[in-house]
Amino acid sequence: MFVRRAILSRGYRSLVRSTNRPSFISSPITRATRTVSPFSSLSSRSFAVANPAMADSASTSGVTADGLKDKLSTQLEAQFVEIEDMSGGCGQAFQAIIVSPQFDKKTMLARHRLVNSVLKDEIAAIHAWTPKCYTPEQWQKLQDERA
Incomplete structure (x- = not known):
């Protein structure tokens, strides 16, 4: 499984750093993790079916x-x-x-x-x-x- 870390934008970071944080959170959140599927970069065209009859039987x-x-x-x-x-x-x-x-x-x-x-x-x-x-x-x- 691949994990990609993304830095939150300034606007979103200000929403996360609200003053009404629960006491168990000691530091502000500055990063978020997102799980990325290994197939996320593939286009939908790469899954096209060569035989249309095969597609019909698979979809019904x-x-x-x-x-x-x-x-x-x-x-x-x-x-x-x-x-x-x-x-x-x-x-x-x-x-x-x-x-x-x-x-x-x-x-x-x-x-x-x-x-x-x-x-x-x-x-x-x-x-x-x-x-x-x-x-x-x-x-x-x-x-x-x-x-």
Whole structure:
């Protein structure tokens, strides 16, 4: 690890030398230390990726809204699934509306646990997951209220 010492400017030194110093500080502070990474002098251009396809696979989680929708539809026998990628396409944050008869007589926590167990591998690869789980009756009631 490299350490670089920098002398504080006169203006900053006057702020540090205030008269309201705690009694355990006996001398004024005149130097500050800063830890510098060995890579701090490298420009961002030196990390450019030669293959653009490689950059895309490295910057995304590999999880898609369509993949989540297919898995939920088949394993939960969902009647309606809407997945929205909230991360701008990189696959890191998803919001979902899931309507399934399997949610009947289950608490919200039990519904979320059921969905999370189906998507265990996908949830591990993404940053944020927000499911909204409804029974077909609850969903129909919501649709009637909106109309």
